[in-house]
Amino acid sequence: MNNNDPSYREQHRPSREFPTRAQYLEHELEILAPRRWRANLPFRDYRFEFEDWVPAMAATIGKIVMVAAIVGAFAGPLGLSSEFVIENARYEMIIAAVLFVILFSGFLIPTANLAGTHGPLIPMIPLIVASGGHPMALGILVGVFGLALALLRGGSLLARLTSDGVCGGLLLYLGFIGVIAQIKVLFSWADGFGMGHIAFIVVFATIVMYALLEHWRLRWLAIPLGCIMAACIALALGAPFEFTTEPGIPNMNPAYWWGEETGWQVGLPELHHFIAVAPFAILAVAMWSPDFLGHRIFQQLNYPPKARKALMNIDDTMRVASIRQLVGTTLGGGNLASSWGTFMVPAAIAKRPIPAGAVLTGVLCIVAAVWGYPMDLAVWPPVLSVALLVGVFLPLLEAGMQMTREGKTSQSAAIVVFSSALVNPVFGWSLTMLLDNMGFIGDRERGQGLCRLDRWVIPSVMFVGLCAVMLAIGMLPGIPAMLASFRVLD
Known part of the structure; x- marks a missing residue:
């Protein structure tokens, strides 16, 4: 921040001075002046608003679910x-909340999105x-590779080389497969106890609620109202539910988690373990x-044009996610970090910046981890699926x-969706970015305005390198893994 620029506190005006609540929230975004790697204090640099509870609630629900899914995928x-x-999920939530969500995104570096969970890596x-x-x-x-990419500012470079058409296609693909997956989860849950109609009623009620909130311009309320509505409908129709996780604090000793007979029961890793996971770690960071x-x-689509300083910084987010990954793993956690989507999406809809919601998210994560009972409710399928449907997908x-x-962007978007369906979003993104920047599809004038390095050298290296990694570990459909260490999968 330039020392000559007016501070947030100098520019802040009470909400009663604005004709609408939306105008007040947009003004708050426009005057935000985050201090990177310096103390950002409430009321001096940002304020808490009741809208901040929306992304905080959504992020906490998402955190419980995603960390449990990551740890469960290892545990099986x-x-x-x-x-x-x-227990490990509760441990991870406390680590993330105290050391990173509150300290980093809430106070030290509010330009970084919260370090969440790497969902696409779960399969x-x-x-x-x-x-x-x-x-x-x-x-x-993952932490080492991610930190290297962040320090080289590779994240912002790749963002600059990705056109609106490629971005839009990615959002469409991720949104569509997410909606389909959650609806299937709901019906699978309801069919499991012979009451499939509950899933239909919950989804139908969610559609009506979401449409009404859109009409009333209250879409930021979709997550809390949707979760409450889904839980009430499911319970009223006789869906089974019980609390099983009791209050308590997990074991906070890293030696316990990395013991040979305690915690993970695998001891400390050796060199061959690092060699075996290297291709997966490269792919995980490429997905970032x-x-x-x-x-x-x-954020850009939901924030006003003048709110540039409130936007997340991709390189800062990568740095925080990488540090969080290294610290969390060393302490014994099983989470794999990424940008926290279940926080950012509802925060953008509610027109709120990162820091205030980050502090509230950290508080809720600590409460949920220690109390225990909220974890049972958050992972209950009707609550979880509705939260993800209306809050993310x-x-x-x-x-x-x-x-x-526009027609130019729709061409690139279609290729992204097509190629992502063939392999995965990383393949679709890297291939379409190459074709788009070379001018074969999309906005050809944009491609002609790029230098040779940006137009085809970097996209080509990215695409070929990622394909080599996916070929090595057997992620290309119909082609077996090429590395000898992965023959056990054949």
Whole structure:
């Protein structure tokens, strides 16, 4: 921040001076002047508003679910119990809340989105374990590779080389597959106890509620209202539910978690463990760029044009996520970090900046981890699926449609969706970025305005390198893994 610029406190005006609440919130975004790597204090540099509770609630629900999913994906192949999964998830939430969510995003570096969980990597975890991978080795390498990319400012470079059409296509693809997946989860849950109609009623009520909130311009209330509505409908119709997680504090000793007979029961990793997980770690960090870019673009679509300083910084977010990964893994956590989507998407919809919501998210995560009972409610399928539907996937679909209205952008978006469906979003993003920047599709004038390095050298290296990694670990459909260490998967 320039010392001559007026501070946030000097420019702040009470909400009663604005004709509408939306205008007040937009003004708050426009006057935000974050101090990077210096203390940002409430009321001097930002304020708490009741809208901040929306992303905080959504982020806490998402955190419980995603961390439990990551740890559970490791625990299954390693033969660990469900009790271990809950305890490690609670441990991870306390680490994230105290050391990173509140300290970093809330006070020291409010230009960084919260360090969340790397959801797209979950399906690959059984492959990692089967190939001889070690959770600590994977976490350390993801942190090291991510920090290297952040220090070289690679995240912002790749964001600059990705056009609106490619971004819009990614948002459409991620939003669509997310909606389909959550609806399937709901019906699978309801069919499990012979009451499939509950899933239909919950989804139908969610559609009506979301449409009404859109009409009333109250979409930022979708997550809390949707969760309450889904829980009430499911309970009223006889869906089974009970609290099982009791209050308590998990074991805070890292030696316990990385013991040979305690915690993960795998001991400390050796060199061959790092070699086995290296390709997966490279791919995990490569997935960061489109994920981080999508979150920043979503902010831009919902924030006023003058709110540039309130936007998340991709490189700062990568630095925080990498440091969080290294520290969390060393302490014994099983989480794999990424940009926190279940926080950023609802925060952007509610027109709120990062720091205030980050502090409230940290507080709620600590309460949920220590209290225990909220974890049971958050992972209950009707609550979880509705929160993800209205808080993440439907907004992603809307943002993707908004970015692909023009014919030039729709061409690139279609190729992203097509190629992502063939392999995964990393393949679709890297291939379409190359084709788009070379002028084969999309806005050809944009491609002609790029230098040779940006137009085809960097995109080509990215695409070929990522394909080589995916080929090595067997992620290209119909082609077996090429590395000898992965033959166990054949």
